[in-house]
Amino acid sequence: MLHNKSFVKKTRAGRVMKQVREHYLRDDIFCGAPFCKVCDTSGARLSASPSTILVLDTNVVLHQIDLLENLAIDDAVVLSIVLEEVKNKNLSVYNRIRAICSNSKRNFFVFSNEYHRDTYIKEMTGETKNDRNDRAIRVATQWYQNHLGSGVKVLLITNDKENKRKANEEGIHAETVETYVKSLDRPDLLDLLVRPSEDVDMEEVEDLRPSKRKVIYIEHKPMSEITSGLHRGIYHQGKLRVNRYNPFEAYVGSESIGDQIIIYGRSNMNRAFDGDIVAVELLPQDQWQEEKSLSIACGDEDEDEDVHLAPNSADDAPRTIPQQGSSGEINAVSSRPSGRIVGIIKRNWHSYCGSLEPMPMPAGSGGIVHALFVSKDRRFPKIRIQTRQLENLLDKRIVVAVDSWDRQSRYPSGHYVRTIGEIGDRDTESEVVLIENDINSRPFSSQVLACLPPLPWTVSSEDLSNPIRQDLRNVRVFSVDPPGCKDIDDALHCTALPNGNFEVGVHIADVTNFVHPGTPLDDEAAQRGTSVYLVERRIDMLPKPLTEDICSLRSDVERLAFSVIWEMTPEADVVSSRFTKSVIKSSAAMSYVEAQARMDDSRLMDPLTTDLRNMNSLAKKMRLRRIERGALTLASAEVKFQIDTETHDPLDIGMYQIREANQMVEEFMLAANVSVAQQILKSFPLCSLLRRHPTPTKEMLEPLLRTAAAIGLHLDVSTSKAMADSLDQAVGDDPYFNKLIRILATRCMSQAVYFCSGELSPPEYHHYGLAAPIYTHFTSPIRRYADVIVHRLLAASLGIFKLPSIFQDRGQLTSVSDNLNYRHRNAQMAGRASVELHTLIYFRKRPTDTEARIVKIRSNGFFVFVPKYGIEGPVYLTTRSEKGGGEWYIDEQQQKIKKIDGSISYSILQTVQIHLEVVEPQPNRPKLQLSLI
């Protein structure tokens, strides 16, 4: 039926410029109740015999979305006019309500009231749009009641007094959210409610904390003033980034002044959250150095630093706050502009994970209690919430959402969303790690799984006869991976040629043969971006049948691969290189230890061992050449847990040991990545996905240089080559010294990032750490989406596949690479948080004495790095109350802390013996503590 005769045509007239739009009203929009006798019930979503059907008003959806997400609220009708209004006001709430409506477990029905013949209403003269929409909601509610008869109560939920009054007058059942939720007799639901801001009692919580000076924030400028201010250049717009390690310090990257503006202290931050788009006003230049005093002024809230995993790069490490030493020297950093926030252009509020600040149960519990929520992520301020279940929540990890933050209150106010579990429980804390890092750990949807080939999968005859696929099953291919590796995405071969050269091949799982662009599987992988490795579990980017079976290059099975094959001279010079899709059959899947043992065992002369030895000798030459070019041998303190298979508790931790076999595999992977990068860039100079590692700036290397200077070591950091050389020469009196310096150097550098080649100029493609002009990721498509993209680019450059349409759109490609960087960063943060969590669990029962190195001198003690466990934390020489004072003083030049009488002194990089122990300063808040023996 193409033309529906029963349409009634009406036109809507618009504003100044008259626009006429057709608006078809229909008689085929159904009510969604399965028990309805009149309507078609095939699309019905409401439950079979509800006693009450709710109709939600726009403001209820906008403000009480956390409540609606609770399963207790059900059998609700969402009108299309409500959806339209919500969409215009808040897109993220719109997406959430849409998700509820499409969830088959919920009975939420979308009723297109605006297109229904009987519920569409015309605006009356003199009626505002809001009034018209409120009336439309009432008309629809009335229609439902009439349509479904008196057997069901149709209840309009609205917090708008006027709307409720009119509804009651018209004979419609209407209630406020509060009264409705109270009628459900579920006190826990009341916590989910967003309180109307007028009855918030500001002082109640803060009065519990003695001697608080009341903070009043300056008023946010109205939007019109901000716009004109931005226009005139007195305000600067940018996204606020709060320092992960010091929540009183934040940065706004401003394009208008081409630099980061530093915002010190909560009052200058003026209620902005991390991620908000803000308008900043620069402070007068003479105030640019006040940072230190400001952060101390707010310092009463500053918790002491916890013990953390040692940082692996500048992105992990806290920004160094310049020491305002007694020397009075002007620090380089203080010349950076600082400012204060005058307005918030776009809020980035979402929900946060954390726990309630411990507080005594007030007398007469059971009533409403005000509590302070502390986010696990220190970048966010505490949030005031109201709860009726304090007792239940005190020892729990909970999720809280922010509702508002007004000028008179020190903290924003919010409401409870849900409980994750008990604090300290491993599963709960792992869940927190995942939520905090925005990692999707849900099982794959059925649509995604439907994209997988049927199991058991084997190489088909079509694959073998495909002219683009070379049959390499007769080649002796093998893989070397960490023990127990199930997702093997790379394999190697090395065959001696009659002319004395070697044919070396790197074979990578042909993931793109199974993951096709535009499919749900591809979309999901692109969203996830990477697999996430936690200590006790792995969250896959692709479903298990692909990662562990179909794509995994296991031994003795035929698998599809994408191969890079070089001919190399015994001196490791590349004579020729080629790329091809292939079929391989791995002859051995070895662990690093096994491979190393084979190479070391001089009695073994079998072909596989010979291949390994040849390969190793080539790798050593390649590595040497790379280092000569200036590649840095960086070091990080990676630890490895031994996990109890039953309880999943850590049994042992130790440093991850790197063997020659690791380096051999790594060397060939690097070479393959570089070769592929060259090939794709040649074919697609504007839309290749590459990886670059920015050269560290002077300022970033400053902490390293200061440390080196204090111990009399000269480091030349002018080029990566000079840096590599001086790192080589940095040999101290103990064997660990060189590694320590390398670790300190590594943490000064930022991390490598993905980018689209069209965005930057070729000199900027440089990869500093590898000293390579271009680099990309090709070798791990099972667990990194970047590699999937690169596989597609490589296939297209060989002319065997068409380039997917996304590559024609540079903007889209940039957003893909931004997402990949974001996901990688989060995956790393999650991995580190997981290691920290397990470290804590490990030491809970095992107080330990161990050796540590001092890495930073502070006014009241120093920071030590514990090499054996890869952790770093503060050791206090004085109690916290007498901060900076007392009998110790600092020698800034020599990076020493000395006792006044000169009897004891500690200097940087010195070895000390420390005691490691888990303490609980507050109930349910265990933390690791380091103390000097």
Added chain:
Amino acid sequence: MEYVSPEGLRLDGRRPMEMRQIRAEIGAVSKADGSAVFEMGNTKVIAAVYGPRQVQNKSQQMSDQALVRCEYSMANFSTGDRMRKPKGDRRSTEISLVIRQTMEACILTHLMPHSQIDIFVQVLQADGGTRSACINAATLALADAGIPMRDLVTSCSAGYLNSTPLLDLNYVEDSAGGADVTLGILPKLDKVTLLQMDSKLPIDILENVMQLAIEGCKAVANYIREILLENTKQLEYRRGV
């Protein structure tokens, strides 16, 4: 932008496979030999046909077939912004040509050598799909003028937005930047005489979108036949047959 809601309704309340309301009227310009008004929703066009008549410019006369000419224009009040549009701009020249070629393909020109047929189409109100409406109006006007044709030519557009093929795009949907296929067919002979597309579409989706447009053309053809039948009945009645 959401052009099709998850409930399956378009911005104007239609479902993806539904056309706008169409309406036609024969004989709007009494001076012409044949004329018609054709409406697809808020798009309204008028067509007038003169001929077959003597060729005005002798040099263009053809001894084996009739000369078909077409002039397309848009009324200044046809769009919201009421701008004075110069006559003979590139767009109208192109549309004139498209209409002429489409109509020429179905007129039995060889029956009328040494003669000329003029088709004038003017858009009175534009709301997307003007090309299709012009062709449909011209078909009716030619039929009204009694010009021999192989078949009716009918036209309809279809597009692809939010991963959904949509029939008969209105102005809002048309300006969304998605693909827009305008199709003209000879419904009885089941032949395509016009196929135009803006933007790009993967080939398999193009097939779906085209199929939808064909359905649309057929529905237009049925309606046009009804109108013609009705008109003939009226004529019969007036002549007292």
